[in-house]
Amino acid sequence: MSVSYTSILWNKQKKTYDIGIIIGVLSFTLIFFIGHTVLHPDATFETIFIRNFGLLAFVMLHIILIIGPLARLNTKYLIILYNRRHFGVSMFIMAAIHGIFSILNFHSLSNTNPIKSVFLSNLKYDSIIQFPFQTLGFLALIILALMATTSHDFWLKNLGPKIWKGLHMMVYLAYALIIAHVVLGALQNETSPILYGVVFMGFLLVAGLHIYTGMKEIRADKPLGNDIDFVFACKVADIKENRAKMVMVSGERVAIFKYEGKLSAVNNFCRHQGGPLGEGKIVDGCITCPWHGYQYRPEDGQSPPPFTEKVETYQLKLENEEVWINPQPFPEGTHVEPVKINQ
């Protein structure tokens, strides 16, 4: 398998993004440590350290998980989505500090290997209340570690977009494990109902936003039919210049672009991370994905060299001012002569 990824340098936008993350982490940690020194002088350094990074990672994970639906609801948040992996790796570092330090603190300097101890000290796997919650956090940390180490485009290229995306969708499994880890662990030590309420509200926010955006997209996906013949897609006037209209044919989302007096249709699914090409724009003659700026030529669905990504193309025809589409796709990267408008 060839490896021909091109890394994007640390441009101004990435630097601004990372500075924002560093300010957030430092502010949280400073408030947490100074606050404990003043309000809880009896708390030990280890406890403050473990709680700081655990809570910080937990809040960061919630923020990361709502970025996706927020960007679907309002495109101005695409700027946050673009470098989300920086946020994800930072969150993993916080979670790893929490996890590693907890294992050292609670399981090392004993008569058992610390990792074995996580799984074999508390054996009440058949009880909900006494369940060994640290195992759940450990498993979540393994998933987050896999995601963090494969977050670079090198791995996206080598694993392929489907496996890579599948691996990174495991963040939802990690989230479920972390919620259980917190509810069966840290919360059991606390008595304030506010903490239970906040965890529940956080879960509702993440789940609610995902369900809402999902429902919105399902409503927008009105299938046009699975006919082997052409089906009506939209009117020419419905498509803005250099933009696309998304339609659903044969169970696939297709983006019909209007540019330079022509129309072309490609599969909506960006081969990079599954971004919606139909919400992209023609920039320098290429369809540009709104998520990470991956580009495809509209007439053949191929990324311009040296890139090798390609998407399926579709046959269009124009009847008066109506755009019709053949639901049967051509193989990825097949050249289809664009339909000229105002012939």
Next chain:
Amino acid sequence: MEQEDQFYIGWQDGSSPKYTKGRKGFYLIALLVLALFSAGYLFVEKSFVSSYFDYGNLTELTGTVVEYPVFGLKTTIDNEQVTVPLVGFGKFDADPVLEELKSQLNGESINDYKVTLRGTLIQYNGKSWMELTEGAESIVSFAKSTLVNQSIASLGQRMVIGEIVDPKCFFGVMNPAHGKIHKSCAIRCISGGIPPLLAIREGEEFTDYYFLTDESGGKINEQILQHIGETVTVVGSAESVDDWKVLQLNVDQLAENILISYDNQLTKCTASL
């Protein structure tokens, strides 16, 4: 219309005002959320007990070694005669130090000697413990002395509700050091020989303690491992030994004698031993 046509491309150096405004707004809200969680947590988390682990400082104590109910040093702290139980470094008991001491005495009774030991003090709620941090090097000196008797008195048969804790962490090495979040650590400590202690709670405070032993005063660490960190009701023969209490349990009937208690609803423990 112009606003509508703005488009964000991350690999370009700049971005249009719509997106930079979006980023600014998001960052501001995220920063507020982080600050709110960090500060808010301080006001809702449970308060900490005032325990103490004199980490990094070694203290020398002189007294008489006792072996029942646990390896300890009968000594004087703040003009008060107390028994300071001794534990090892990490999650281990201090028995190797006791063995070393006995071997240095060449078979003479350990009770006939005044011993000076060096270690790290652990203190909470008027009770002191000491970690023999340096292992065998903790034995500073020993000299012949008059025998100091232990004061042992029977307290009769008792049913006591409490939590089995590992006393090394509980008295100050960690804070908090009880309940579910500390269960695994406590299991490791007690598995490593640190004597199990039943801590009795009154409201949010722990006010009384019983060492748990078998009927002959021997260790029952392995038998009670899976009950650690839980509120249990224990039935046994109680006695006071100087400034500590002991609850001697019938190991053969331990399953019947340890009853798990959730919200004061007693349920018989069916765990196999």
